[in-house]
Amino acid sequence: MKFSQAVKMAFMALRSNKVRSFLTMLGIIIGVIAVTLLISVVEGATGEITGQIESLGSNLIHVQLPAGRQTYLTLGDLQRLEQEESIFGATGVITRTGNVSAGVESDSFRVEGVTARYQHITGQVVAEGRFICDIDVQAHTYNAVVGIEAAKELFGTANCTGNKLDINGYGFTVVGVLEESATMLANKDMVLLIPLTTAQRLFYNKEFDSLYISAVSPEQVETAESVTEEFLIREIGEDSGYSIINQSAIISVMNEVMGVMTILLSGIAAISLLVGGIGIMNIMLVSVTERTREIGIRKAIGAQRSDILSQFLIEAVVLSLSGGAVGLALSFLALNALGMAMEISMAMSAGTVALALGFSAFVGIVFGIYPAGKAANLRPIDALRYE
């Protein structure tokens, strides 16, 4: 028997039992929707986030200095680092947690002691007022610049320039509010910035906790990073426990996390495909029993074992593949709607389509082979006698 004839027969059999065929397909439809939606959403979100990070420019390098260890690094040392061709600027930061209160509001916030250069290096934008300036650092003034979220929490508004607040019991004046941070590496939305020298006094600490270094351009980040590394080895020693982070490292970490997420989610979705496959097997077994007499007649008039096998196998594959196609179409619509609602492009990749179709065909074969084999192995005489 020719293949095209077998496919025709399969469609005929499935059409004659429309409701049952649809319900059987439903398992696969739902499974395919789950797989494609989850993968596409994660892929779309990953693209969106990495796109955002990349669009910010990735010339920032963050160095976490070893905690609780004297490094004796000074601003003078950093100025020497700034002499390097690939480096635009370098600054040190003291980071502590401080008890901050403004009026009745009181909470713990991260407080960073910074220099004026910090603004240019990290690209922070002041929404209101001004940033910490050189005079603040020289005169160790009690002025503070607050992150926008911190401002809202402390004062209930982003417009809080001129307001007073206390850090660890010392009175500060708010001189500026930062714009919402657009970067992950130097997100200061919940941070209070004070002059570096004031922080040294406030926290009884002269040592930097971390460094912010920016390369002259995104292309120079790698060179800047190795220059920084050489500088650190020279100044504080190779095994001192510092760590250098840049944006591309963050992106690759994030991609890794998203990759794991994709595998995890599609694994869960694959279980629903598996359940759909079991549904197909179940129905095919029922169908074989119901059609025992039909199988007997077919064998009596000359159907080979392989004819019966392929007939039932093709029925199972047609069921699962049509389910897969319907599922794909539905998730395509759902993705478009979702993409429009979230304003994120969530295109279904060709790989996802191939995966969904391949998997549903695979499910059809795997779960169709047993019922089909059962049908093919019926002895014509027994099948004909079956009532």
Add this chain to the structure above:
Amino acid sequence: MIELKNVTKTYQMGEVQVNALDGVSVSVAYGEFVAVVGPSGSGKSTLMNIIGCLDLAEDGDYRLNGRLIGDYSEKQLSEIRNKEIGFIFQQFNLLSKLTAYQNVELPLIYQGLPLAERKERTRDSLAKVGLSDRMSHRPVELSGGQQQRVAIARALSTNPALILADEPTGNLDSRSGREIMNLLISLHKEGKGIILITHDADIAAMASRRLYMKDGRIEKDSAAGGDGA
């Protein structure tokens, strides 16, 4: 063309062993019209199943056109059923979801014939049984006699030399039954070999040779002058 030698077949019916065929030896020549007569349980259907290659003999030899059927693979048996034997059953055994045309075409599909040839043969067979105007009807839309004629057309479509009919008139009223018998008689005249199972003496009388079966044995064979017909 058919040669059985000491063929036996036993069935396990619960605890009891039934000797459906108990050493049957008979030969039937090309183009003979043979009626197999006997009470139910006498082994007529088992005999026909073995002749039709639907079942294999347990012991003894069955030769069809000189070939020893017991040595054949399942695949070869399917081919013999397809090309050399046409079956007609008491319950018609048409596929209910297919039209008359599709039912008749089915054995030709299994033969792998191209569309044009299938079309021609299917139409010819249906014309032969006088159902050219009922081709797109499903079995439920046809009378019993018409259904049996579709079944005969299906048996004829592959142009087999031998037709096996298992009580073909058993489910029909006497008028349709007569029509079917006339059809079989005319097929016999065209040269087809026919083996017919029946327990109706009138129908058996239309055959040129009668085998009487009882308890899995052939008791009388009219060709041997057993019944004086």
